[in-house]
Amino acid sequence: xxxxxxxxxxxxxxxxxxxxxxxxxxxxxxxxxxxxxxxxxxxxxxxxxxxxxxxxxxxxxxxxxxxxxxxxxxxxxxxxxxxxxxxxxxxxxxxxxxxxxxxxxxxxxxxxxxxxxxxxxxxxxxxxxxxxxxxxxxxxxxxxxxxxxxxxxxxxxxxxxxxxxxxxxxxxxxxxxxxxxxxxxxxxxxxxxxxxxxxxxxxxxxxxxxxxxxxxxxxxxxxxxxxxxxxxx
Amino acid sequence: xxxxxxxxxxxxxxxxxxxxxxxxxxxxxxxxxxxxxxxxxxxxxxxxxxxxxxxxxxxxxxxxxxxxxxxxxxxxxxxxxxxxxxxxxxxxxxxxxxxxxxxxxxxxxxxxxxxxxxxxxxxxxxxxxxxxxxxxxxxxxxxxxxxxxxxxxxxxxxxxxxxxxxxxxxxxxxxxxxxxxxxxxxxxxxxxxxxxxxxxxxxxxxxxxxxxxxxxxxxxxxxxxxxxxxxxx
DNA sequence: CAGAGCCAAAAAGTCAGACTTATATGTCAC
DNA sequence: GTGACATATAAGTCTGACTTTTTGGCTCTG
Numbered sequence: 007x008x009x010x011x012x013x014x015x016x017x018x019x020x021x022x023x024x025x026x027x028x029x030x031x032x033x034x035x036x037x038x039x040x041x042x043x044x045x046x047x048x049x050x051x052x053x054x055x056x057x058x059x060x061x062x063x064x065x066x067x068x069x070x071x072x073x074x075x076x077x078x079x080x081x082x083x084x085x086x087x088x089x090x091x092x093x094x095x096x097x098x099x100x101x102x103x104x105x106x107x108x109x110x111x112x113x114x115x116x117x118x119x120x121x122x123x124x125x126x127x128x129x130x131x132x133x134x135x136x137x138x139x140x141x142x143x144x145x146x147x148x149x150x151x152x153x154x155x156x157x158x159x160x161x162x163x164x165x166x167x168x169x170x171x172x173x174x175x176x177x178x179x180x181x182x183x184x185x186x187x188x189x190x191x192x193x194x195x196x197x198x199x200x201x202x203x204x205x206x207x208x209x210x211x212x213x214x215x216x217x218x219x220x221x222x223x224x225x226x227x228x229x230x231x232x233x234x235x236x237x238x239x
Numbered sequence: 240x241x242x243x244x245x246x247x248x249x250x251x252x253x254x255x256x257x258x259x260x261x262x263x264x265x266x267x268x269x270x271x272x273x274x275x276x277x278x279x280x281x282x283x284x285x286x287x288x289x290x291x292x293x294x295x296x297x298x299x300x301x302x303x304x305x306x307x308x309x310x311x312x313x314x315x316x317x318x319x320x321x322x323x324x325x326x327x328x329x330x331x332x333x334x335x336x337x338x339x340x341x342x343x344x345x346x347x348x349x350x351x352x353x354x355x356x357x358x359x360x361x362x363x364x365x366x367x368x369x370x371x372x373x374x375x376x377x378x379x380x381x382x383x384x385x386x387x388x389x390x391x392x393x394x395x396x397x398x399x400x401x402x403x404x405x406x407x408x409x410x411x412x413x414x415x416x417x418x419x420x421x422x423x424x425x426x427x428x429x430x431x432x433x434x435x436x437x438x439x440x441x442x443x444x445x446x447x448x449x450x451x452x453x454x455x456x457x458x459x460x461x462x463x464x465x466x467x468x469x470x471x472x
Numbered sequence: 473c474a475g476a477g478c479c480a481a482a483a484a485g486t487c488a489g490a491c492t493t494a495t496a497t498g499t500c501a502c
Numbered sequence: 503g504t505g506a507c508a509t510a511t512a513a514g515t516c517t518g519a520c521t522t523t524t525t526g527g528c529t530c531t532g
Contacts, residue, residue: 015291049516051284055291058248062292070484071524084407085318109404112349171342174317246485282487303513304495
């Protein structure tokens with residue numbers, strides 16, 4: 007998923023990015039390129055490249071005679087996959103997870119509706135395959151295998167919608183689902199009702215029933231939201 | 240909105256970014272840092288910074304011994320405001336506009352529902368103010384003033400939802416609305432029905448009626464979609 | 473004492489050149 | 503043909519000198 011160590015500047019970002027998104031340097035903090043370069047033991051050129059990347063994510067702003075200032079959270083490019091990963095790895099993971107789940111609840115139903123209209127035969131087949139895979143691994147503590155099919159299912163839906171903006175959320179959704187399985191409380195087998203819903207969505211898409219696909223997906227995402235409310239009311 | 244000329248590397252990006260997103264360099268094309276530096280008449284350090292930014296947007300990939308290769312469109316960070324702006328300014332503007340409008344149709348209704356739950360008194364007031372501003376400028380070719388209130392209205396909804404991911408779409412929606420007014424066919428006064436819907440959304444939010452706010456907003460975004468279908472069926 | 477204007481320091485920005493490192497590709501022996 | 507090896511190439515890194523912008527204080531004046 008991630009691309010660790012793609013150059014020295016990447017190594018710097020791997021620790022500076024998480025530090026900033028975790029609020030270690032509060033908004034308004036001023037950093038100096040030279041000091042950072044010394045601290046990370048890299049040349050100024052490398053440090054400057056790293057700062058440029060942070061700047062393009064709107065995490066910081068670089069101004070002459072003042073330095074590199076951390077921007078308020080509200081201005082960050084929260085859709086940048088890198089930023090999302092950093093935040094999911096940090097302290098406000100729960101908050102981030104909730105935000106993303108709400109986003110899912112808005113996007114996925116509409117995407118499913120579009121998928122019912124636009125999915126190719128191959129995509130329909132892949133969808134049912136994923137759903138069957140979920141069913142097959144829904145009992146007996148096979149959470150890992152279940153997860154693989156679950157992620158694939160949602161990715162296919164988003165891709166099959168035919169909307170590039172939706173498609174690009176595949177990674178995000180996958181990360182949310184993985185996070186739920188690995189870090190949150192999910193020891194037991196998945197909810198059978200949820201599994202059934204996935205199967206029915208696949209059927210609806212195959213049957214080109216957009217309204218039903220949308221409604222069923224809405225039930226899935228609503229379930230995901232409720233799950234969060236139960237964990238952290 | 241944009242930040243023109245924030246350094247030499249920014250100047251380079253202003254022409255190289257649009258060129259890439261416009262497909263001027265098709266996916267797989269190989270660029271060389273040195274050649275680019277010469278072409279733009281900047282030093283290699285500056286060019287490298289520009290490349291790093293493009294890389295963080297997943298527009299290109301830089302590899303040793305190979306060069307800077309343009310990535311396939313499907314991998315671009317299409318949520319990056321900068322990328323969105325570049326694409327809106329380029330050839331696939333219609334396509335981008337459609338994608339964004341579909342995204343709006345998914346997000347805004349849910350955001351409105353949440354706004355009805357979470358909006359502060361101030362935000363409710365601001366919302367009605369915007370709606371009234373729209374009404375006041377809905378007749379007599381006052382499209383510019385109407386647009387200002389329209390953009391503000393949707394921005395307030397997205398912000399008041401309390402979801403940071405939704406809030407960050409304020410700029411995008413504003414740009415879509417502005418685009419529709421300035422570049423697409425919209426000589427006449429706005430549809431009176433749409434104006435009324437905005438007023439009713441404001442009322443619903445004030446009345447804390449989430450379901451109604453969501454449904455009314457869905458009608459607004461559906462209208463926006465139909466508008467596109469009429470223009471380019 | 474207030475305000476305008478000026479000066480100097482500070483930090484980012486830019487450049488040029490030398491050197492290092494990874495790696496794609498071609499070559500040669502087997 | 504296959505594997506090991508050599509080579510060329512382009513990115514990556516570092517350093518040091520120089521430029522530019524901007525801020526904050528200082529002075530001069532009314």
